[in-house]
Amino acid sequence: MQVVATKLLIPPDRPGTVMRTRLLRLLDVIPAHPVTLVTAPAGFGKTTLVSAWLRDFAGRAAWLTLDEDDDVPGRFLEHLVTALAASRTLLDSGTASTPAVMTELVNELVGAERVLVLDDVDVLAEPENLDALTFLVEHCPPGVHLVLLGRTEPDLPLARWRGRGLLAEVGATQLRFTPDEAAGLLTAVAGREVDVATVGELNRRAEGWAAALQLLGIGLRDGTAAAPSVRLRPGNRYVLDYLAEEVVGRQPAEVREFLLRTSVLETLTPALCDAVTGRSDSGRVIRDLERANLFLTPVDDAGQWHRYHGLFADYLRGELAPEVAVECHARAARWFSAQGMPAETIRHAVPGHELGLAVATVREQAEDQVRRGELATLLSWLNRLPEDEVRAHPDLAGFKGWLLYLAGHADEAEAYAAIADAGMGPDAPVLDRAMLRTFQAYLALTHGRPADAAGLATAALDLLGDSTSFFRAAALGVLGQARRLTGDRRGAIEVLRQAVRLGQRSANPLSALEATGYLAPLLYVQGRLREAILLCRDALRAHGGAPMAGLAEVPLGTLLYERDELAEARTHLVDGIARCEQLGTTSYTLLGLRTLARLHHASGRVDAGFEALLAARRQADAAEDYRRARLVVATIAELHLRSGNPTAAEQALDEITRDQPSSSDYEQLTRARLLIARGSPTAALDVLGVIEDRARAEGRDGSLVAILVVSALARRGEPARELLARAVEIAAPDGYRRTFLDEGPALVPLVKEVRATAPEFVTDLLSRSRGAPAGPARGSELRTVEGVGVVETLTETQRRILGLIATGMSNQQVADKLFITVGTTKWHLNQIFGRLQARNRTEAVARARELNLL
Secondary structure (H helix, E strand, O other), X not given: OOOOHHHHOOOOOOOOOXXXXXXXXXXXXXXXXXXXXXXXXXXXXXXHHHHHHHHHHOOOEEEEEOOXXXXXXXXXXXXXXXXXXXXXXXXXXXXXXXXXXXXXXXXXXOOOOEEEEXXXXXXXXXXXXXXXXXXXXXXXXXXXXXXXXXXXXXXOOHHHHHHOOOEEEEOHHHHOOOHHHHHHHHHHHHOOOOOHHHHHXXXXXXXXXXXXHHHHHHHHHHOOOOOOXXXXXXXXXXXXXXXHHHHHHOOOHHHHHHHHHHOOOOOEOHHHHHHHHOOOOHHHHHHHHHHOOOOEEEOOOOOOOEEEXXXXXXXXXXXXXXXXXXXXHHHHHHHHHHOOOHXXXXXXXXXXXXXXXXXXXXXXXXXXXXXXXXXXXXXXXXXXXXXHHHHHOHHHHHHHHHHHHHOOOHHHHHHXXXXXXXXXXXXXXXXXXXXXXXXXXXXXXXXXXXXXXXXHHHHHHHHHOXXXXXXXXXXXXXHHHHHHHOOOHHHHHHHHHHHHHHHHHOOOHHHHHHHHHHHHHHHHHOOOHHHHHHHHHHHHHHHOOOOOOHHHHHHHHHHXXXXXXXXXXXXXXXXXXXXXXXXXXXXXXXXXXXXHHXXXXXXXXXXXXXXXXXXXXXXXXXXXXXXXXXXXXXXXXXXXXXXXXXXXXXXXXXXXXXXXXXXXXXXXXXXXXXXXXXXOHHHHHHHHXXXXXXXXXXXXXXXXXXXXXXXXXXXXXXHHHHHHHXXXXXXXXXXXXHHHHOOOHHHHHHHHHOHHHXXXXXXXXXHHHHOOOOOOOOOOOOOEEOOOEEHHHOOHHHHHHHHHHHOOOOHHHHHHHHOXXXXXXXXXXXXXXXXXXXXXXXXXXXXXXXXXXX
């Protein structure tokens, strides 16, 4: 993703800027802290002050201006790395999840001297982005300093930073102009000396507000001034209207028209302004406005791009006739379209009533955006379109539904699929019909209908022929998954290999990684663990920088767990889970959490294991994914068995097998282990015999390892030794280890008796068994939440909300207290419930008190 260059430019000096020596000296001593926060309402001179201070940091300063479109996981990370001129390998490597990149970024900055300014940092609200910034502040190397600029305090753990001495602050009180500074500003704007009495009166009325002083200076220059009774306060709309009318009203008609029409633009450049106004001399007008100090600020050193002061732009937009605003937006949209700038095109096309252009732009860019993993960007474009427009175009409805499905919004996805299916006739473009059939195949898998999914995927492939379209690779991927679930594993492997090759050949990382994620577990159960690991590693080397790399990283972590390479497995699982949650791929998130739970247990962190499974169960229930929810519950039963609690294990298994018998090898293995624990080995062997016959018929040697191991535990004497020797014989070449180690001490005597089958492998197993944790460290992970994060990931706002709901406040009362919407309050509550493993307010408050958060 390309970062807009103007967002990285330090605002240049403006003519007539007043040097505020006292504040520059204050900033000079502040870098003893890792972060400085500068907050004040618009027009207080935050940007001007800090950009002037940075002149002494030539070659060491970086600037990033943020807007709401940057508050997307992955995009903020891209901008941050680019602004700091850090190595691109941070994003292109196979460990490019947010936690991994932030760790590598901090490591790379060690020994560097750098100042980074984040302007408008208060637009950040996405928890992943706030977490990334928090990590950077709390692990900031000594030579690096962050300056955060915003109108309000960002949703960061400021109280914690204050307490730890990490934070220095500059607020409106310090930024208010002193009489001497006000005299300098008024003199510069008015173009003449202003007497002390007048300066004192105007600064008193402006209360040191730079924007108001600038407006008053223009009034002095032009022979006008604010009424004596007017008090100038930040955000005072009456004052702004009065002064702006005086400024704009005294301009020639053509200048007024230029100001109003170009106010619809975020940034201005002559060619764009010519297109919007119909003029051919916008460059001259911009230069005249800049010389007149009419609230126009350059955003690049070349002076090609400018922006209006925010308050002035707000005023102008309020004065622009609605029908003229529509025309101006339409002209801007057409200009941006000609420049190949799709995001800006759509941003202006919708308010410009150029819906045809907006739709055409989305259609033109859709497949490329998906190929590059910009799913959130594409969904944001679709969300900008009027809902009626999306529903009126079956292809757009299908695309939106598919993206919502990937983002974990299954119910909404189903609704859009129905709209697309009803509106898409046989004469619709082939690509659109193939896209819809592929999307419907995904939905069929989610609802446990693999045969239907296979039929839909095959129909999509018939439509696409030999195309290299993204949807051909995606259809092959879902067909492979469907074949696996119908028992045709060999056919699944063949189809998935095609999908991987096509995804790689057509520069389609999403399909290549998704097919890899399906193929690797198939190879594992076939007894080809080593090949499966290499497949995942190759995929991450090729596509590790893609946002969807978690699709290969979670399977890799699972495979490495089986090899008992726990440290590397945990890294890949944690990073992969974070990426898959960002992408919204529930199936991979659940696989990752299940394996992470088993890893926690193997490492002696029993509570952390169960917490990861509780998180997995909530996600499975929310996604209404019954098949995977059963696997989560079966894993809960397995951990209970490993913890020596067969009663709890039996209760868990009864919950999922009461109404429908299991067809899953994993569930049946867990049931067999329970029967052995209950002293019923014969019944266990009956269960195991069925799945052993099935595994042999399908050539699943990898599955046979676990079946034979558990069967050995159910027998005695020579039959047990024969079964275990066969398991060791299959497992040794590729290193299937946890299948043996997870059965615990009961298996050790038997393993010793089959040492001759594979001496080095068995010796290694016994050594690893002796090195295992002596017992579970119950409660040792009390502050671990969902197995992958910590309670400290709660934002400052979420901590405040916790405190308020503990007093009994309703959502509306909390929203009113914090000046946020009820919807935002509910969103934060859902985040709190997830991170605290709570189902409701009462549990959240109780959990918070248990963790000393209240």
